[in-house]
Amino acid sequence: MSTRLPTFGNVGLAETLQNRRLLAGIVVFVVLALYPAMTLNAYHTRLLTWIMCFAIAAMGFNIVLGYTGLLSFGHAAFFGTGMYTVVLVMGRVGITDLVAVMVIAMVVSGLVGAIIGVLTVKTHEIYFALLTLALAQLLYILAVRDIGGLTRGTDGIGVTRPDFFGIPISELPAQIYLLGFYYHVVLVALAATIVLLWFVLRSPFGLTLKMIRENETRAEMTGVPVLRYRVYSMILSAMVVGLGGALYAVLIGHITPEYLDWTMSGEIVFMALLGGIGTFFGPVVGAGGFILLQELALSYTEYWHFTMGLVLFIVVLTLRENGIWGGAKTLVERLNDRRGEQ
Amino acid sequence: MRKSRLSRRTYLKGAAALSGVSMTAGCALLDEDLGQETIEGIPDEPFRIAQILFESGPAAFYGEQAMNATDMLVDQINAEGGLLGEREIEIVDRLDEGAGLDSLISDVQAIAQEGEVDMLFSIISSAHVLGVAPAANDQQMPFLVTMPGTYQLFEENPEMDHVVRTAGSNASGAIGAVRMVEQMDDIETVVTIDPDYAWGHDHQEMFETALENVRPDIDIVESRYPDLGETDYSAHVSAIASQEPDLLFSSLWGGDTATFVSQGVDGGLFDQVGEALLIGDTGAPLLRSLGGDMPENVWLGGRAGYQPTYRYDEDEDHQQFVDDYYDRYGEYPGWGAYHDWAGLKTLQEGVERAVSIIGDWPTGDQLMAAMNDISVEMPHGQHTMRGPQAAAPAVFGRPTEDHDFPVDHPLTTDFEFIAATEVNPPTGVPTMEWVEEIEPL
Numbered sequence: 175m176s177t178r179l180p181t182f183g184n185v186g187l188a189e190t191l192q193n194r195r196l197l198a199g200i201v202v203f204v205v206l207a208l209y210p211a212m213t214l215n216a217y218h219t220r221l222l223t224w225i226m227c228f229a230i231a232a233m234g235f236n237i238v239l240g241y242t243g244l245l246s247f248g249h250a251a252f253f254g255t256g257m258y259t260v261v262l263v264m265g266r267v268g269i270t271d272l273v274a275v276m277v278i279a280m281v282v283s284g285l286v287g288a289i290i291g292v293l294t295v296k297t298h299e300i301y302f303a304l305l306t307l308a309l310a311q312l313l314y315i316l317a318v319r320d321i322g323g324l325t326r327g328t329d330g331i332g333v334t335r336p337d338f339f340g341i342p343i344s345e346l347p348a349q350i351y352l353l354g355f356y357y358h359v360v361l362v363a364l365a366a367t368i369v370l371l372w373f374v375l376r377s378p379f380g381l382t383l384k385m386i387r388e389n390e391t392r393a394e395m396t397g398v399p400v401l402r403y404r405v406y407s408m409i410l411s412a413m414v415v416g417l418g419g420a421l422y423a424v425l426i427g428h429i430t431p432e433y434l435d436w437t438m439s440g441e442i443v444f445m446a447l448l449g450g451i452g453t454f455f456g457p458v459v460g461a462g463g464f465i466l467l468q469e470l471a472l473s474y475t476e477y478w479h480f481t482m483g484l485v486l487f488i489v490v491l492t493l494r495e496n497g498i499w500g501g502a503k504t505l506v507e508r509l510n511d512r513r514g515e516q
Numbered sequence: 517m518r519k520s521r522l523s524r525r526t527y528l529k530g531a532a533a534l535s536g537v538s539m540t541a542g543c544a545l546l547d548e549d550l551g552q553e554t555i556e557g558i559p560d561e562p563f564r565i566a567q568i569l570f571e572s573g574p575a576a577f578y579g580e581q582a583m584n585a586t587d588m589l590v591d592q593i594n595a596e597g598g599l600l601g602e603r604e605i606e607i608v609d610r611l612d613e614g615a616g617l618d619s620l621i622s623d624v625q626a627i628a629q630e631g632e633v634d635m636l637f638s639i640i641s642s643a644h645v646l647g648v649a650p651a652a653n654d655q656q657m658p659f660l661v662t663m664p665g666t667y668q669l670f671e672e673n674p675e676m677d678h679v680v681r682t683a684g685s686n687a688s689g690a691i692g693a694v695r696m697v698e699q700m701d702d703i704e705t706v707v708t709i710d711p712d713y714a715w716g717h718d719h720q721e722m723f724e725t726a727l728e729n730v731r732p733d734i735d736i737v738e739s740r741y742p743d744l745g746e747t748d749y750s751a752h753v754s755a756i757a758s759q760e761p762d763l764l765f766s767s768l769w770g771g772d773t774a775t776f777v778s779q780g781v782d783g784g785l786f787d788q789v790g791e792a793l794l795i796g797d798t799g800a801p802l803l804r805s806l807g808g809d810m811p812e813n814v815w816l817g818g819r820a821g822y823q824p825t826y827r828y829d830e831d832e833d834h835q836q837f838v839d840d841y842y843d844r845y846g847e848y849p850g851w852g853a854y855h856d857w858a859g860l861k862t863l864q865e866g867v868e869r870a871v872s873i874i875g876d877w878p879t880g881d882q883l884m885a886a887m888n889d890i891s892v893e894m895p896h897g898q899h900t901m902r903g904p905q906a907a908a909p910a911v912f913g914r915p916t917e918d919h920d921f922p923v924d925h926p927l928t929t930d931f932e933f934i935a936a937t938e939v940n941p942p943t944g945v946p947t948m949e950w951v952e953e954i955e956p957l
Contacts, residue, residue, distance in 0.1 A: 215629065216625055216628075216629050217622070217625050217626040217629045217630075220622060220625050221622060224618065224622060318712070318713065320714075320717070326668075326714070327713065327714040327717055328643055328713035328714040328715075329642050329643050329646055329666055329668060329713075329714035329715075329718075330643050330646055330647065332646065332647075332650065332672055332673070347654075348654035348655070349654070349655070426617065426618060426621060426647065427621070427647060427650060427651060428617065428646055428647030428650070428651075430617065430643045430647075432616070432617070432643075468615070468619065469619065469622065472611075472612065472615050472619055472623070476571055476572075476612065478612070478615065479572060479614075
């Protein structure tokens with residue numbers, strides 16, 4: 175089975191603009207890019223940055239769950255690895271360039287993904303979930319115990335702002351750094367992740383993952399090295415989730431082992447489920463929905479845990495794997511069908 | 517046991533002198549930090565506070581005490597016209613720490629941007645304050661931290677000029693315990709038991725390091741770290757009892773201390789140990805929850821050692837605080853309540869000081885500068901800020917059933933007071949460096 179990316183013919187600008195999805199994507203990107211300058215609203219900008227970091231993580235997670243059919247409860251390991259790599263690379267190694275730090279965080283997360291993948295991909299369903307959970311908890315414990323004095327235990331460790339290609343941008347005031355620079359970095363990272371995953375998951379590689387998800391035995395019979403592909407999907411997933419964590423580390427400014435804990439894995443699973451694991455954009459919508467719901471519930475009621483639980487329960491029960499995004503797509507399709515009938 | 521070398525009178529004199537000097541230094545600092553902005557006169561609208569504490573999760577009991585005390589004290593201050601008798605305080609928002617660091621930082625940004633809050637107040641978790649305080653400082657949002665004890669707050673973030681902390685750091689509890697042990701005869705072996713997270717590990721490390729310096733003849737034979745929120749201490753109880761240590765040291769706090777002591781009493785632990793030093797949250801709520809289970813060979817206390825019986829008769833303000841709290845809530849205030857009391861006193865004093873110097877209401881920067889190097893009267897004497905950080909003394913007491921208070925649970929008595937100067941590092945010296953070099957008294 176080849177892992178070549180699909181080749182694309184020369185596509186003209188006019189043709190591109192006729193693709194309504196692509197056009198909508200470009201419009202959304204431009205609107206989001208202009209948002210901080212138009213509104214100068216630091217709170218909303220921060221909230222959007224927060225959502226985008228988790229959208230990247232949830233999309234990364236969905237490679238394993240939505241495309242390969244493996245429910246991992248250990249993705250906090252990759253998210254937290256991305257975060258701690260940023261701190262350690264900046265604080266201990268002295269590399270302060272944002273792009274270099276992000277690339278290193280992705281590589282380290284990918285390595286952790288490879289190790290966890292190799293150790294777990296032979297198992298299925300609940301055993302896979304529990305094994306990934308257990309291995310991730312090992313990292314959590316290492317961080318809590320402050321092994322080697324690297325993590326400063328449960329009190330956590332502060333993150334300084336990185337520079338950008340030698341420009342000492344970190345010296346800007348926090349507000350300007352966020353509004354004028356960092357938000358756009360995360361937006362570009364999200365867009366790049368979406369584009370990359372869009373092509374990768376539609377390539378023979380992505381289709382092979384789907385085949386494994388749908389019928390592992392058949393995939394094996396057709397000569398697909400199933401275990402190897404599962405490890406590949408874990409590595410890719412870990413790298414993307416690690417990128418989300420690394421970007422988030424700079425935004426939050428302080429890292430504690432909580433980001434390696436199973437509750438973080440649970441949140442990422444919930445985001446993917448809420449948005450829809452059976453859809454490409456579901457995790458992005460899920461991350462937004464989850465964080466906005468939490469912020470809204472916190473502002474209006476002290477029973478925010480209950481409110482969130484109830485909403486998530488109803489969404490997951492009624493929309494199942496389609497989630498909010500899949501549900502919305504189905505609704506639009508039905509409306510279009512009705513219009514067509516009329 | 518010998519009494520502390522410094523008498524209370526000597527300490528109070530010293531503290532008064534120190535506060536006089538620091539007041540002068542603070543005035544100079546304030547003059548420098550006046551900034552460009554000014555607020556003319558005293559604003560008509562209330563001084564708006566957003567309080568951060570646990571309203572959900574296991575630590576909510578601590579948050580409840582703090583919230584109760586704040587509500588009561590704000591009502592009292594407002595009944596007299598407010599700050600300076602002219603500007604009322606309003607608690608306009610409460611942020612639940614149970615929501616986690618992500619939400620707290622996001623909310624702090626929203627609050628700073630909306631400009632509808634004059635000051636952030638309280639916070640319990642050390643991990644949270646290490647994230648929220650720099651974020652608030654970045655937003656130039658004044659933040660009066662009242663409860664967390666991590667010594668890293670200002671050591672890791674020395675540039676924060678919009679943050680002050682009126683709680684003593686965890687050094688005062690740990691080193692206070694060392695000073696207590698230093699005075700004890702017949703101690704050869706110690707077992708420590710601390711919660712398995714930064715708070716517990718920091719305390720154990722400071723206690724062990726300092727004890728090696730001041731009493732090298734004492735051995736720490738075992739250190740145990742139960743999980744935070746542990747429900748079954750039987751293995752720990754058996755292991756400690758089998759060591760029969762002369763002293764048991766613990767920084768367990770809240771429900772953990774109550775569960776541990778209760779199960780320890782049931783397992784006969786306190787018959788096997790000579791003395792126990794409990795330096796976590798050991799206030800009246802702990803004694804209430806333990807009821808008759810409290811063993812007698814125990815010292816309860818730590819940083820500031822807030823106990824309702826301490827100088828109750830001698831200190832009218834304290835007496836009024838304890839009585840009012842009891843009348844309003846039907847129980848005695850715990851440490852969370854005292855920490856926020858210290859915070860509100862410092863706020864009042866800071867406003868008074870700033871207005872007396874500049875003549876107008878202070879801006880956020882000016883108010884924070886005014887709360888640096890300030891002293892307020894607390895039950896343990898002058899509660900002195902060294903720069904933005906309070907230097908609390910350590911106070912320890914024995915539980916007793918023999919008291920005149922209208923509750924049927926033990927309270928504390930036979931207090932030992934250890935001056936702030938003996939349990940805090942000198943200004944500018946990192947805590948752990950100071951602990952490593954600590955010398956016998």
